[in-house]
Amino acid sequence: MSLFENTLKQIRKASSIMDLDEDIERIMSVPQRKIEMQVPVKMDDGSLKIFPAFRVQHNNYMGPYKGGIRYHQQVDAEEVLALSAWMTIKCAVVNIPLGGGKGGIIVNPKELSEGEKERLTRRYVQLLAPAIGPDRDVPAPDVNTNAKIMSWIADEYSKIVGKDSPGVVTGKPVGQGGSEGRGEATAQGGVYVLNEYIKHEGLDPKNLKVVVQGFGNAGGIAAKLLVEDGYQLIGASDSQGGIVCSHSIDPNELMQCKVEKNSVKNCGLHVTQLHDVEGVDCKEVSNEELLEEECDVLVLAALENQITKENAPRIKAKIILELANGPVHPEGDEILNENGVVAIPDILANAGGVTVSYFEMLQNADGNYWSEERVKGELQDIMVKAWKDVKCNAEKHQSTLREAAFITALSRLEAKIRERGSF
Numbered sequence: 001m002s003l004f005e006n007t008l009k010q011i012r013k014a015s016s017i018m019d020l021d022e023d024i025e026r027i028m029s030v031p032q033r034k035i036e037m038q039v040p041v042k043m044d045d046g047s048l049k050i051f052p053a054f055r056v057q058h059n060n061y062m063g064p065y066k067g068g069i070r071y072h073q074q075v076d077a078e079e080v081l082a083l084s085a086w087m088t089i090k091c092a093v094v095n096i097p098l099g100g101g102k103g104g105i106i107v108n109p110k111e112l113s114e115g116e117k118e119r120l121t122r123r124y125v126q127l128l129a130p131a132i133g134p135d136r137d138v139p140a141p142d143v144n145t146n147a148k149i150m151s152w153i154a155d156e157y158s159k160i161v162g163k164d165s166p167g168v169v170t171g172k173p174v175g176q177g178g179s180e181g182r183g184e185a186t187a188q189g190g191v192y193v194l195n196e197y198i199k200h201e202g203l204d205p206k207n208l209k210v211v212v213q214g215f216g217n218a219g220g221i222a223a224k225l226l227v228e229d230g231y232q233l234i235g236a237s238d239s240q241g242g243i244v245c246s247h248s249i250d251p252n253e254l255m256q257c258k259v260e261k262n263s264v265k266n267c268g269l270h271v272t273q274l275h276d277v278e279g280v281d282c283k284e285v286s287n288e289e290l291l292e293e294e295c296d297v298l299v300l301a302a303l304e305n306q307i308t309k310e311n312a313p314r315i316k317a318k319i320i321l322e323l324a325n326g327p328v329h330p331e332g333d334e335i336l337n338e339n340g341v342v343a344i345p346d347i348l349a350n351a352g353g354v355t356v357s358y359f360e361m362l363q364n365a366d367g368n369y370w371s372e373e374r375v376k377g378e379l380q381d382i383m384v385k386a387w388k389d390v391k392c393n394a395e396k397h398q399s400t401l402r403e404a405a406f407i408t409a410l411s412r413l414e415a416k417i418r419e420r421g422s423f
């Protein structure tokens with residue numbers, strides 16, 4: 001089953017619960033435009049390589065297409081399509097005036113020099129320039145892309161259109177028109193929602209043990225924020241493996257150790273425990289083993305389809321926070337539901353990233369830059385409101401949070417498409 005079939009399944013499920021207009025469901029089930037490119041790059045050794053690349057513009061009824069660009073050796077057209085549709089839904093869940101898009105280049109960026117990566121990025125922008133723009137389609141970081149790559153995109157696009165256009169892309173460095181708080185936004189948004197859920201359930205973070213899959217940009221920051229809020233971090237992994245400890249780990253030390261030793265899996269002996277207790281012990285685990293560890297909250301911040309029908313029955317966490325896009329396969333999701341595991345779905349949990357991207361667009365448009373406090377405050381307001389809307393729909397329809405998040409988004413999209421009289 002392709003990733004986009006997962007998306008379609010989720011749309012159909014929500015649509016049947018809420019009785020969505022069939023034509024709206026059909027509109028949401030197809031992208032408005034798919035762009036396929038072949039990007040030629042002169043490599044450092046003088047040879048020429050051609051990298052296949054995509055941008056899918058799923059839907060712009062709510063506003064300009066919006067979504068990241070990922071650089072990955074396994075990315076393909078179907079994956080980018082699924083991710084673009086989730087962007088449309090995600091923006092509607094948090095009710096920001098943006099549509100959905102996504103880009104990807106088939107490349108292992110770890111095999112490229114900095115110069116090769118820059119030439120690849122600039123050439124991609126040259127091919128894509130007619131289709132993007134601050135009011136048309138605004139890319140952002142995603143897997144393996146970062147603020148530096150975003151500033152190359154802004155620079156190349158500005159050269160092409162002959163005027164400074166920082167608003168063509170978000171997630172830029174702060175000195176290049178980026179927003180304060182954008183780097184932490186995905187994690188921060190997820191933590192705001194998790195805290196609301198915990199409060200609603202009458203739970204105390206101090207009693208909750210957390211395991212993080214994907215201790216990187218989103219997962220590493222989430223771990224830090226969760227520990228600041230009182231949760232106990234007991235395990236973490238990255239692409240190479242991980243560790244699980246008998247007592248809580250200091251996320252800052254773990255991050256420092258990961259940088260020095262290349263992977264958290266090499267850090268078992270090096271992380272001091274937050275609390276000075278006897279008999280503390282860490283063991284090395286594979287990524288698969290980490291998911292099945294005894295814990296209360298499992299944060300999924302790596303790639304898609306990590307929980308499937310195979311491992312879902314063995315998941316011991318009671319709450320899953322989906323910071324990655326599509327980390328739970330629909331078949332795995334059914335099993336989690338049957339077992340009473342609550343998943344805070346990606347389209348709500350990780351929407352903080354695109355929300356602060358929207359703030360960045362607003363700041364670029366009027367040249368007035370916000371303080372970090374303002375960004376955080378406005379992000380919290382939007383995430384808490386989205387949580388309440390989703391919770392309300394879950395109660396109304398007796399549905400899961402995922403179904404309720406889709407229902408929240410699809411009803412907004414339906415109203416907007418009708419008001420515009422677009423079909």
Ligand code: GLU
Nearest residue numbers: 067068140142353354357
């Ligand atoms: N790549 C992020 C996501 O999947 C952020 C997208 C954006 O900021 O436009 O939500």
